[in-house]
Every structure is written in C-alpha cells, then in structure tokens.
Amino acid sequence: MKGYFLKRFFSVLSVVALGIIFYQSYAYSEQKAQDSSSMKFAYTPVITPNGSTMPWTLDEDGAKVFRITVGECKHEIAPGMTINAWCYNGQTPGPTIEAVEGDRLRIYVTNKLGELTAIHWHGIYLPNGMDGVSGLTQKGIMPGETFKYEFTLKQHGTYMYHSHGDEMTQMGLGTMGFLIVHPKNESGHKVDRDFAIFLNEWFVEPGTSTPDPNVMTDFNIFTFNSRAYPGTSPLVVRTGDRVRIRFGNVGQESHPIHIHGLSFKVVGTDGGDVPESAQFPETTVVIAPGQTRTIEFIADASGDWPVHCHRRHHPMNAMGHVVPNMIGVNQDDVKDNVRSLVPGYMAMGEHGMDEMTEMNMKGPENTLPMMAGQGQFGPIGMGGMFTVLMVRDNLKDYDHPGDYPHPKGTVAESVEIEKEMKEERGK
Ligand SMILES: [Cu+2]
Numbered sequence: 049m050k051g052y053f054l055k056r057f058f059s060v061l062s063v064v065a066l067g068i069i070f071y072q073s074y075a076y077s078e079q080k081a082q083d084s085s086s087m088k089f090a091y092t093p094v095i096t097p098n099g100s101t102m103p104w105t106l107d108e109d110g111a112k113v114f115r116i117t118v119g120e121c122k123h124e125i126a127p128g129m130t131i132n133a134w135c136y137n138g139q140t141p142g143p144t145i146e147a148v149e150g151d152r153l154r155i156y157v158t159n160k161l162g163e164l165t166a167i168h169w170h171g172i173y174l175p176n177g178m179d180g181v182s183g184l185t186q187k188g189i190m191p192g193e194t195f196k197y198e199f200t201l202k203q204h205g206t207y208m209y210h211s212h213g214d215e216m217t218q219m220g221l222g223t224m225g226f227l228i229v230h231p232k233n234e235s236g237h238k239v240d241r242d243f244a245i246f247l248n249e250w251f252v253e254p255g256t257s258t259p260d261p262n263v264m265t266d267f268n269i270f271t272f273n274s275r276a277y278p279g280t281s282p283l284v285v286r287t288g289d290r291v292r293i294r295f296g297n298v299g300q301e302s303h304p305i306h307i308h309g310l311s312f313k314v315v316g317t318d319g320g321d322v323p324e325s326a327q328f329p330e331t332t333v334v335i336a337p338g339q340t341r342t343i344e345f346i347a348d349a350s351g352d353w354p355v356h357c358h359r360r361h362h363p364m365n366a367m368g369h370v371v372p373n374m375i376g377v378n379q380d381d382v383k384d385n386v387r388s389l390v391p392g393y394m395a396m397g398e399h400g401m402d403e404m405t406e407m408n409m410k411g412p413e414n415t416l417p418m419m420a421g422q423g424q425f426g427p428i429g430m431g432g433m434f435t436v437l438m439v440r441d442n443l444k445d446y447d448h449p450g451d452y453p454h455p456k457g458t459v460a461e462s463v464e465i466e467k468e469m470k471e472e473r474g475k
Pocket residue numbers: 270302303304357358359362433
C-alpha cells in the first residue's frame with residue numbers, strides 16, 4: 049500500500065515536474081518569440097518619417113536577429129506618382145535597423161532580385177568578410193539565396209546599409225537604409241525626438257514609372273525617405289524638446305539641408321561623435337554622397353519651419369531641363385493650343401514659375417506637379433526635398449497638430465505704406 053502511494057506520489061511529482069519544465073520551456077520559447085515590437089527600450093526610438101523600423105527577434109544566445117529580403121516593389125513618391133523600385137522588405141529606404149552598442153547582430157539577407165547582390169554595412173567596424181562587398185569580401189548573394197551576416201557593434205552613431213553588388217542600378221532603384229546604433233549609456237545623448245531622413249534623387253522620365261539608374265547628373269525627383277513634398281510627413285515636436293535629426297546619403301548629389309527658425313549643431317557623422325569642442329552653430333548642413341550627418345537642437349521657437357534642400361532645383365518636382373524660358377513672354381493665346389498638340393507641354397510663366405502652383409496643369413501620367421502643397425495662407429511653391437518642422441506649445445501627442453496659430457500681430461501682411469509711414473513719423 050505504502051509502495052503504491054509512493055509510486056503515485058512520484059508519478060504525480062514527475063507530472064508536476066514535467067509540467068514545470070514544459071512551462072519553463074514554453075515561457076522560454078515565449079521569451080524567444082518575443083519580438084522588438086513589444087519591448088520597452090532605454091533609448092528614445094528613432095522615427096523614420098514615411099518609413100518604419102525593422103522588427104527583430106532575440107536568438108537563444110542573445111543575438112538580435114534581423115531578416116532582410118531584397119526585391120522589387122511599388123513605391124509611392126507622393127500621391128499621384130508610383131515607381132517601380134528595388135527595395136529592402138518591400139520598402140525604400142529599407143526599414144531602419146536600430147540596435148545598441150555591444151549588441152550582436154545576426155542578419156539574414158535573402159535575394160529575390162534577378163541578379164546577385166550583397167549588403168554593405170556603411171561605417172560599421174566589423175570583420176572584413178562581413179563588409180558586404182560582392183566579389184571582394186564575399187561571394188555575391190545569388191537570386192534565391194540567403195546569406196548570414198554577423199557582427200558585434202563596437203561603436204554608436206548613425207550608419208547605413210546599402211547594396212554593394214551592381215550598386216549603380218540597385219542603389220539607383222532604392223536599395224538603402226539606416227543602421228542606427230544607440231550608445232550603451234544614453235546619458236548626455238538622450239533626446240525627446242529622434243528622426244532619420246534618407247536623401248535621394250531619381251530620374252523618372254515624365255509619364256513613366258521606372259527610375260533610370262543610368263542618369264548621372266540630370267535628376268528630376270528629389271526625396272526625403274523616398275518621398276517628395278507634399279508626400280513627406282511633417283516633423284512634429286513640442287516647444288523645448290531636444291531634437292535629433294539624422295541624415296543619410298548614398299546618392300549622386302550632395303544636399304545642403306537648411307532648417308528655418310533655429311540653429312543646430314552637427315553632433316555626429318558616420319565616423320562617430322563630433323567632440324563638443326568642434327561643434328558650432330549652423331542652419332545648413334551639407335550631406336555628401338556616402339555621408340551621414342546627425343544634428344541636434346532645442347526646438348525653442350514655435351511655428352511651422354521649413355526643412356529643405358537649399359539647391360534651388362531640389363525642393364521641386366519633375367523638373368524638365370527642356371522647359372522653355374518664357375520670362376517676359378506673354379503666352380496666353382498659345383499655351384492651350386500647344387498643349388493640345390504636345391500633351392504635358394510645360395513652359396515657364398511670363399512672370400516666373402509661381403503662377404504654375406495655381407495652374408491646374410495637366411502633366412503626363414504618373415508625374416507630379418513641379419510645386420504643390422497647400423498652406424494656411426495659400427499654395428506653397430515647393431515640392432521635392434521639403435518638409436515642415438512643426439513646433440508647438442503644450443502638445444498632448446505628436447499627431448499632426450494642424451495649422452500654426454500665429455500670435456496676433458506676428459504675421460507679415462499687406463499694408464498701406466503711406467499711412468504706415470505717417471504713423472511712424474507721428475510716434
Ligand atoms: Cu538637394
């Protein structure tokens with residue numbers, strides 16, 4: 049009898065023990081399956097406007113696992129224009145990879161293109177064989193193959209990943225993204241808002257959908273995170289926020305990015321932190337091909353402040369170099385006639401280009417108007433590399449806050465000059 053109970057006791061015990069083991073392994077696999085979307089971080093997560101952050105999972109050995117598929121995708125530059133791009137995980141730029149100094153990254157790259165590829169981790173210190181240069185440091189990843197990259201992050205800062213196999217074509221069609229590494233200790237680096245914006249330029253023949261990667265200098269679409277204004281998301285911040293913006297560029301052209309209403313300091317490059325003693329105030333930062341620049345500022349002035357490339361053609365869409373110069377020429381009687389013969393005919397206005405922002409110009413299909421977007425005071429003569437830094441007092445959240453409520457008497461407006469002068473003299 050005693051033996052029977054003992055047996056029963058042990059069998060119950062073993063069931064309980066098995067249960068505990070099972071539960072633990074279940075809990076463990078739960079933990080293993082836990083992905084980045086459900087985690088809280090010690091750092092302020094980076095926002096990729098119009099883009100996304102790449103999800104990851106934790107492997108048993110603690111490595112962060114990322115999966116990248118290279119392939120074709122349809123990408124909207126702005127409402128009214130969609131291109132045939134080459135993408136990472138169906139996006140251009142590819143989702144932002146975010147990690148912390150000291151992390152071990154395990155990145156699986158699957159090639160769904162019709163030709164070989166490789167991914168280079170721009171600025172990252174790693175073993176030579178992980179550098180991602182097709183032919184030189186590894187075999188090309190052939191169509192259908194998956195390669196594993198693995199390295200431990202020994203630095204922090206703003207880095208990039210991009211194709212290093214037939215890169216003229218592959219990057220020309222969109223294969224690029226951010227690799228952002230947060231410092232192990234955030235103190236002194238903590239910001240309230242952290243944005244990442246990839247710069248790029250494309251040539252898309254008006255009326256077509258596939259960017260021409262052979263074009264060397266004559267681009268007609270200029271983008272922030274592969275979006276042209278008015279397709280770019282605004283950057284919404286609270287007055288007083290410490291803001292960081294990371295810019296990256298692997299294109300053909302350098303872009304002097306200018307911000308209105310405040311000044312900033314360049315605090316980092318793709319080579320690492322800029323020492324404080326070497327930082328100075330600026331309102332424009334040039335980001336050349338193959339560079340990243342990280343800027344920081346306190347958003348100490350509320351308002352709608354433009355953030356744009358300062359090259360004159362870059363905050364524009366679908367520029368054509370065959371646009372006839374019609375400054376000073378009255379074309380009222382001929383424009384519509386020419387347009388009925390040559391669909392999409394574009395000419396400068398007699399008094400400049402601004403009248404085109406108000407014209408309902410019918411361009412070729414899948415082609416953006418040169419300038420578009422509507423502000424609270426009328427049409428905004430901008431396109432391309434243009435967005436708005438919206439700084440607002442007492443924001444509850446970072447949703448689109450609507451038009452800036454200008455304090456009374458702080459907006460430039462039409463006046464009767466004689467009356468004004470008299471009033472001034474009377475003072
Ligand atoms: Cu530019």
